[in-house]
Amino acid sequence: MSSLLADAAIVQKMASEPWPDDVCLYQPYKSNEVGTADSVQQVLLPDNAQCLAVQCYLQMCGLPFRTVLRTNAEHMSPSGKPPFLRAGPYVISEVDPIIKFVSTKGHSLSDKLDRPQQAEMKAYLALVQGTLGNAELYISWCDPTTASEISRPRYSSPYPWPLNTLLAYRKQWDVQNQLKALGWYSKTLEEVYDEVDNCCKALAQRLGNHHYFFKQGPTELDALVFGHLYTILTTPLTDNSLADIVKEYSNLINFCRHIEKKFFEERERGPKD
The missing domain is CATH 3.40.30.10 (Glutaredoxin)
Structure with a gap:
């Protein structure tokens, strides 16, 4: 107490x-x-x-x-x-x-939603983190080609040898153990891509032709989805398979463009004189 x-x-x-x-x-x-x-x-x-x-x-x-x-x-x-x-x-x-x-601090984007909408939003938040988040970890650290050509070199880049090698392999080991506990480590790469496709399909259906996932305006779901999708679309990997899945959904692409323009490009330009 x-x-x-x-x-x-x-x-x-x-x-x-x-x-x-x-x-x-x-x-x-x-x-x-x-x-x-x-x-x-x-x-x-x-x-x-x-x-x-x-x-x-x-x-x-x-x-x-x-x-x-x-x-x-x-x-x-x-x-x-x-x-x-x-x-x-x-x-x-x-x-x-x-x-x-x-x-x-009194700043919430989801207070304007009613209780059923807030429950729905939380379900989609869990879907995004549980699917896209785990898929990104899997591809980065469980796919041998991506891990050796991208993840370990990037992760170890700030550190001197042999610390860089030790830290990179420890990170890979930690992530793999995390994914084992979540049941993701045993998946094949194709199964991971299928999970991502199903997640994108659900998001695309919920979004429809709107700018945001809820008509009341942007919520934390919009911020989280943008963070994942935009990063997937703009991060170079050993192949384009992950980004190609997202590109199949034109409304998700338009969603990312809208968020980028409204909350990043316009903010950087500042108010007009």
């Missing part, structure tokens, strides 16, 4: 504080900003999807933040997974906890 009261007091204290001016979102390096001699980018498909989803959600909420790139962002994170948010004295990692933290 005392723990529950303490948690409630913390939530109340967090809610009473305004959104800080110096909020930073930490994530791994992209492009050639790692500082290595080549152009290898550090961030991998699964982490990039999560980072982009959080960026998109904060943009949709209209909250100011600054993206900070760190080679050791994963090891700085309280949960060991990027991205993580530093907001005043609070440090919060991963998509769901960050969204919950934002809601304590």
